[in-house]
Amino acid sequence: MTLISLSNVRKSYGKHEVIRDVSTSVDKGEVLCLIGPSGSGKSTLLRCINGLEDYQGGEILVHGARVDRKDRNGIRDIRTRVSMVFQRFNLFPHRTALENVAEGPIYVKGEPRAEALERSTELLARVGLADKIDAHPGQLSGGQQQRVAIARALGMKPDAILFDEPTSALDPELVGEVLGVMRSLADEGMTMVVVTHEMGFARDVADRVIFLDGGVLLEDGPPEEVLVRPQNPRTQDFLRRILPS
Amino acid sequence: MLNFISKAELYLPVLMQGVYLTILVTLGGFILSTILGMVLAFMRVSGIRPLSAISRVYVIVVRGIPALVTLFYIYFVFPDLGLSLTAVHAAILGLGIAYSPYMAEVFRSGIEAIDNGQSEAALSIGMGWGMVMRRVILPQAIKVALPPYGSTMIMVLKDSSLASTITVADLSLQGKLLASSTFENTTIFTLVALLYLAMSLPLTAFNGWLEKSLRQPR
Secondary structure (H helix, E strand, O other), X not given: OEEEEEEEEEEEEOOEXXXXXXXXXXXXXXXXXXXXXXXXXXXXXXXXXXXXXXXXXXXXXXXXXXXXXXXXXXXXXXXXXXXXXXXXXXXXXXXXXXXXXXXXXXXXXXXXHHHHHHHHHHXXXXXXXXXXXOOOHHHOOHHHHHHHHHHHHHHOOXXXXXXXXXXXXXXXXXXXXXXXXXXXXXXXXXXXXXXXXXXXXXXXXXXXXXXXXXXXXXXXXXXXXXXXXXXXXXXXXXXXXXXXX | OHHHHHHHXXXXXXXXXXXXXXXXXXXXHHHXXXXXXXXXXXXXXXXXXXXXXXXXXXXXXXXXXXXXXXXHHHHHHHHHHOOOOOHHHHHHHHHHHHHHHHHHHHHHHHHHOOOHHHHHHHHHOOXXXXXXXXXXXXXXXXXXXXXXXXXXXXXXHHHHHHHHHHOOOOHHHHHHHHHHHHOOHHHHHHHHHHHHHHHHHHHHHHHHHHHHHHOOOO
16 A cells, blocks of 8 residues: 655756656555665655655655645644654754653644653653653763654654654764664564665665665665666666775 | 941932832833734744734834834824823833844844754644744743843843933932932932842842753753
């Protein structure tokens, strides 16, 4: 079942086209990794899916509903179904880890407070932070903050989670704990779209990998094809530079 | 020094009558300029063009006019337009309007200091603009805005003395009247200065206390 579909999506800043005619789709339960050089438009594409950026051409559908920033209620509804995890975590610094996770369920979805707090506690335990529920983001390491951010995304009971370079702002020794949580989510069948430079993660966890360059979708296929036997010379070149041979 | 104290005992009760009006005008000016400033700041960051433009123009115009002239305008010109206010009301209104652009800029700078990622994260869990402001941006913006807000509060206190020019018998006017009838300039104006200073200290302390109590653990 198709959850997210993109058809002929175009985006430009003035005359500068950053996404050119991209079409693809994400099925329920699928893990899709977006790879490509910086400036290739992969983050922008991801942000278009939940309306943090607008797009000028084509169509993005989530559950058959068009992503349209001007349709305020529609976009809010889509955002409650498709959560986002950011490169720089973007936790709310004035709230504890628990409050960060419970914020959306209580104030956006109107869940009863006690229930939301209990569920949020469980989610934090699930990402390995049972002992940090009362900590403020400033007291946590980058890896811990990103795990809180993942718990916050899960708190919305989303149909899919978008990850925008979730490990790029982390110290190398903290990358593993975040990827570990993402791996377990994938194992449990969560639909995920992940912009990443972690080729190992893409190879092991992704069901499909997309390679973008200059806003153009150059490859779309299973990781063993895109990462191991890429057809396009640009992809081959990119992988040669990024993968230690 | 003993001389000063004995004279102070004599003049203080008269000056204290002025202190009451100074506090009244200052508080009124605070509240009005704070409310106006918040509305202006929200209009400015609302992303709705006409509102943002109105706010911008208001700030430029009102900030470019001396507070003294604003007071004169309200007290002397408004009656010609059919709106007569008492001197105290005119002083409060004038001070509130004259300081609203500064308040607006204080609040706006607080709001704009908050990283864009905060509102993106809030939007991404389905919040609308109002909730993003209330739950995420403002609680953080307040901390940024407090120090300049405190300074502006003290400026309002000091400039409440402008009310004396439109016949409000505040501390500065009482001082002036008393000095011109007794020729005790040194004693009286020293007392006036000390009284203003004494009123600003609680404001400074209150601001410091607020800043401290809002500080989050790191």
